[in-house]
Every structure is written in C-alpha cells, then in structure tokens.
Amino acid sequence: xxxxxxxxxxxxxxxxxxxxxxxxALYAYLLAKKDGGAFILRIEDTDQNRYVEGAVDVIxxxxxxxxxxxxxxxxxxxxxxxxxxxxxMGIYKDYAVKLVEMGxxxxxxxxKERMEALHEEQxxxxxxxxxxxxxRDLPLDEVQKLLDSGAEYVIRQKVPxxxxxxxxxxxxxxxxxxxxxxxxxxxxxxDGMPTYNFANVVDDHLMGITHIVRxxxxxxxxPKYNLLYxxxxxxxxxxxxxxxxxxxxxxxLSKRDGDAxxxxxxxxxxxxxxxxxxxxxxxxxPKGEREIxxxxxxxxxxxxxxxxxxxxxxxxxxxxxxxxxxxxxxxHDEFKTVIMPYxxxxxxxxxxxxxxxxDCLQPRAELLTDIPEKVDFIDSVPEYSNDLxxxxxxxxxxxxxxxxxxxxLPIIESIDDFSFNNIHAKIMEMITEKGVxxxxxLFPLRTAxxxxxxxxxxxxxxxxxxxxxETIKRIRDGIAHIEAN
RNA sequence: GGCCCGUUGGUCAAGCGGCUAAGACGCCACCCUUUCACGGUGGAAUCAUGGGUUCGAUUCCCGUACGGGUCACCA
Numbered sequence: 419x420x421x422x423x424x425x426x427x428x429x430x431x432x433x434x435x436x437x438x439x440x441x442x443a444l445y446a447y448l449l450a451k452k453d454g455g456a457f458i459l460r461i462e463d464t465d466q467n468r469y470v471e472g473a474v475d476v477i478x479x480x481x482x483x484x485x486x487x488x489x490x491x492x493x494x495x496x497x498x499x500x501x502x503x504x505x506x507m508g509i510y511k512d513y514a515v516k517l518v519e520m521g522x523x524x525x526x527x528x529x530k531e532r533m534e535a536l537h538e539e540q541x542x543x544x545x546x547x548x549x550x551x552x553x554r555d556l557p558l559d560e561v562q563k564l565l566d567s568g569a570e571y572v573i574r575q576k577v578p579x580x581x582x583x584x585x586x587x588x589x590x591x592x593x594x595x596x597x598x599x600x601x602x603x604x605x606x607x608x609d610g611m612p613t614y615n616f617a618n619v620v621d622d623h624l625m626g627i628t629h630i631v632r633x634x635x636x637x638x639x640x641p642k643y644n645l646l647y648x649x650x651x652x653x654x655x656x657x658x659x660x661x662x663x664x665x666x667x668x669x670x671l672s673k674r675d676g677d678a679x680x681x682x683x684x685x686x687x688x689x690x691x692x693x694x695x696x697x698x699x700x701x702x703x704p705k706g707e708r709e710i711x712x713x714x715x716x717x718x719x720x721x722x723x724x725x726x727x728x729x730x731x732x733x734x735x736x737x738x739x740x741x742x743x744x745x746x747x748x749x750h751d752e753f754k755t756v757i758m759p760y761x762x763x764x765x766x767x768x769x770x771x772x773x774x775x776x777d778c779l780q781p782r783a784e785l786l787t788d789i790p791e792k793v794d795f796i797d798s799v800p801e802y803s804n805d806l807x808x809x810x811x812x813x814x815x816x817x818x819x820x821x822x823x824x825x826x827l828p829i830i831e832s833i834d835d836f837s838f839n840n841i842h843a844k845i846m847e848m849i850t851e852k853g854v855x856x857x858x859x860l861f862p863l864r865t866a867x868x869x870x871x872x873x874x875x876x877x878x879x880x881x882x883x884x885x886x887x888e889t890i891k892r893i894r895d896g897i898a899h900i901e902a903n
Numbered sequence: 904g905g906c907c908c909g910u911u912g913g914u915c916a917a918g919c920g921g922c923u924a925a926g927a928c929g930c931c932a933c934c935c936u937u938u939c940a941c942g943g944u945g946g947a948a949u950c951a952u953g954g955g956u957u958c959g960a961u962u963c964c965c966g967u968a969c970g971g972g973u974c975a976c977c978a
Binding site for chain 2: 429459465476544548549554590593594600609615637639661668696705707708729730731732736737738739742754780782784799812842858859860863870874876878879883
C-alpha cells in the first residue's frame with residue numbers, strides 16, 4: 419500500500435515571511451493536499467541566538483491569511499509532537515549517540531580555537547576550510563576518559579572516505595556527489611543543541627515526512643542527509659528542490675527594495691489570493707493556458723512535473739496584472755467589501771452610491787492602494803485649471819463646455835429618479851436634440867464634477883454616484899469656474 | 904577555487920528528435936468608447952556558444968561562456 423503523502427513546512431522564526439519561503443510552503447501544501455495528505459508545520463528554532471519576539475505568530479498569521487492551513491503543528495498538536503524543535507532537545511542527542519554506537523558518528527573534542535586556527539591555515543594554503551578528522555579515529559578508551567573528565571565535545575558525522583552518494587531529485591533527476599568532498603559535519607553542537615541539518619533529518623523521519631519540498635540551496639547538502647538516513651536505516655524521502663526566486667538574473671529577492679517579504683506586498687496593495695496565484699506561477703507552470711487560479715484550483719492542478727529547474731525572476735508588473743485580473747473577476751459584493759477600507763481613506767461622505775462606485779472602480783483597480791487617489795474628488799473638487807475643459811478628441815473648449823454645462827443644468831434639475839439609467843437617458847435625449855457628439859456634453863460634465871483629467875467613470879456615472887444635490891452644485895461651480903477665468 | 908545545478912522573446916513560460924517554436928505580462932498600432940480603464944483585433948520580439956550523434960536537432964552527448972548554489976558549533 420502506498421504511503422499517504424506527508425509534507426512539511428519548517429521555517430525558522432525570523433520575524434518575517436520571505437516570499438521564497440512562502441512559495442516553498444505553498445508547494446508543500448499543494449503537494450500534500452492534492453493527494454489528500456497531510457501538511458505539517460514545524461518550527462526550527464535550534465539557534466537560540468536568533469530568537470525573535472513574536473516571530474512564530476508572523477508564520478501562523480501569514481499561513482492562515484493565505485489559506486495554507488496545517489494539519490499538525492505547534493498550536494494544534496498532532497501525533498508527532500512537539501512541533502517546535504527547541505522542545506525536542508533530548509531526542510536529537512539520543513539519536514546522535516546511537517549513531518556513534520553504530521560507528522557512523524564520533525565524538526570530537528577539538529576546540530573552537532583549534533578549528534579556527536586550522537581553517538586559517540587551510541585558507542592560507544589555498545584550501546577550502548574543512549575539518550581534518552583529527553578525532554575521527556580516537557581510541558575508545560581515550561574518548562571515554564575525555565568524556566569522564568567533562569571535556570567539551572561535539573558529535574560529528576562519519577562520512578565514508580571514498581565512493582559517491584547518488585540521489586534522485588524529482589525536479590533535477592539523478593545527482594552524484596563524491597563522498598571525499600563531504601565534510602564530517604557537526605551533528606550535535608557543544609551546547610548540546612543539534613545542528614539544523616541533523617535535527618531536520620531526525621524530525622522528518624520521526625514525523626513521517628514522505629516528500630521534502632525545499633529550496634535549491636539544499637541540493638548540495640542532500641548527500642549528507644542521505645548518508646544519515648542510510649546510517650539509521652530509514653527510508654529516504656522524495657526530494658523536490660524548487661528553484662530560487664530572483665530579483666534579477668544575479669540577485670535573489672532582497673529586503674532592500676521591499677520586495678522580499680509577504681507583508682511588503684500587502685502594503686503595496688496586492689490582494690492575497692492574487693499573491694498566492696502569482697508566486698505559484700513562479701517556477702511552476704500549469705498544464706493548460708489558464709493562469710488565474712484560486713488556492714483550491716491550484717490544489718487540483720498542481721503537479722511537480724511542472725516545476726522548472728531554472729530560477730525565476732520576480733516580475734512585479736506581471737504580478738500587478740494578475741492582481742488586476744483577480745479584482746476584476748470578483749463578485750460585486752466581495753469586491754466592494756475588499757475596496758471599502760481603501761475608499762474610506764479619502765471618502766468621508768456617506769450619502770453616495772457606493773455600489774455604482776464599486777462597479778466603476780472594478781475594471782480600473784490594479785492595486786488596492788490606487789483606490790484612495792482615484793476617489794479623492796468625491797468629497798471635494800480639487801483645484802483645477804480651465805485647460806481641463808479642452809479636449810481635442812472630444813472637440814471641447816472652455817466656451818463649448820460653458821454652453822454644455824448651462825444646458826445640462828435644467829435637465830439635471832428636472833430629473834426626479836436620479837438613477838444612472840434615467841440620467842443617461844435624459845442627457846442622451848438632449849444630445850440627440852442638439853445633434854452634437856456625446857463628448858461635447860459629457861466631457862465637460864465629468865470635468866465639472868471631478869476637477870480631474872482621469873476618473874473612474876464618465877459624466878453620467880459620476881453624477882449618479884454623487885447624487886442630485888451635489889451634481890447640481892458642482893455644475894453651478896463649474897459654470898462659475900469657467901466664467902471667472 | 905573544488906563540487907553541484909542551470910541557460911527558449913525584456914519577464915514568466917509551453918516544448919520533451921521533424922511545429923510557420925504555444926500562451927501570458929509588458930511594448931506598439933488600430934477598433935470600441937462620456938475621460939481613464941475594461942474589452943476586441945493585429946504587430947515587433949526567443950532557442951547562450953562551438954563541436955559531435957542523427958536523414959533531421961530547441962530537444963540527446965561533450966566542451967566553452969555566462970549565471971546561480973554550496974563548502975559554519977547559521978538555518
């Protein structure tokens with residue numbers, strides 16, 4: 419029988435959710451959920467020097483708002499807990515000692531000072547710094563003596579001196595590494611804490627992880643992981659090393675431009691499902707030509723064969739386009755709910771037609787943060803020049819605009835049912851009668867109502883949004899404005 | 904530097920020995936139009952490079968160039 423897929427996301431709490439990490443979490447989530455498997459959250463905090471207040475909450479919150487719910491984790495428990503490494507300390511040491519007993523690891527009493535000197539010397543000789551295996555073959559009784567004397571020690575992995583380690587990655591295929599290039603890495607540090615690499619292997623096994631989704635940077639250390647699995651006689655998981663997300667061809671996404679953290683994009687006005695949609699597409703391509711997917715749709719469409727080998731450059735312009743497409747496709751009520759907080763930033767008036775406003779905004783909203791500026795004319799008309807009444811395309815001048823506004827005024831005043839359709843019908847009637855182009859009348863109306871060159875709707879829409887009283891007032895103001903200059 | 908990995912338009916990418924080398928974003932033009940958008944139509948633009956293998960290479964192999972990753976008592 420096939421094992422149920424179990425994936426995990428194992429971030430270390432740094433206080434921020436890097437967009438690359440979020441994508442790794444997403445892929446791990448999708449891989450598990452596609453198969454009805456389990457997605458596990460584990461916090462890797464073995465470095466006590468890096469403790470950041472509230473960092474774990476950032477991880478929880480980000481995953482939750484993105485809809486990446488976990489089946490087992492520190493807060494909800496599970497059968498393989500605890501899910502925070504700092505609470506699992508005893509476990510690692512026991513396994514390391516077991517490894518020593520099996521001859522696959524050894525105690526090393528080399529001091530940090532000796533290591534530093536060694537590395538300096540190696541560097542001076544043009545070598546890559548590495549451990550010289552000084553303690554690898556220490557006689558057992560001597561080891562015991564040192565242990566009894568309370569000497570400080572670490573436990574190192576005993577990597578085979580020759581041969582090569584071969585492993586298979588779902589994305590990259592077969593990868594071979596000569597064992598002689600592998601260092602006898604530290605498993606347990608002098609403070610008794612496991613190193614990341616070791617804790618990772620032990621926990622992944624103990625938690626029954628079947629598929630490991632992680633960044634490409636682990637490709638080089640995977641042989642060491644596998645040697646550990648083999649030493650313990652454990653099943654080697656399926657590896658999926660995802661390519662990096664880059665800022666440009668030579669740099670990874672960085673904090674510098676505010677383009678590395680999930681929160682940065684929320685601040686820039688991106689809609690969360692669109693962010694998820696876009697990052698899913700960075701380094702992974704679905705089968706067909708569609709590219710707008712909800713998390714649920716991604717779950718059924720996701721297939722590791724679509725993950726590419728080469729790094730992807732993050733393109734905020736493209737993400738913006740995806741964002742706009744998402745916003746346009748939202749049902750009216752949902753769109754309105756999403757934008758209202760942004761609308762309220764500049765619109766304090768309550769007596770306007772927010773539903774019509776939302777409809778006008780919807781095809782024009784790219785980023786949520788663009789909205790306040792788009793609707794700022796609603797509360798008050800900004801200062802503007804009569805040049806705004808000049809349009810070559812609409813064939814208008816301040817003079818024709820003055821005429822237009824003057825003939826519009828009685829019509830607007832006569833309308834009782836001040837709905838868009840009704841206003842539109844009445845104005846069109848007048849336009850037909852006059853035998854002029856629509857723009858000759860409607861362009862000045864829009865200008866008088868907004869005082870802006872670009873608005874989220876035409877003259878008729880703005881009138882309906884603002885309501886009769888305000889529309890009349892603004893037409894009068896417009897007339898006075900033109901006459902005064 | 905050693906080892907590992909990658910390279911299709913500006914960007915994301917499909918392709919998996921034979922195609923006029925998809926599609927999307929962006930860009931340009933036109934149409935629609937009460938501004939700007941939305942929408943529609945069309946256009947420019949790509950297989951890093953040199954050798955092989957093959958009747959035939961974007962696709963397979965080798966080298967080169969370029970780029971990335973990794974070599975911690977960090978994760």
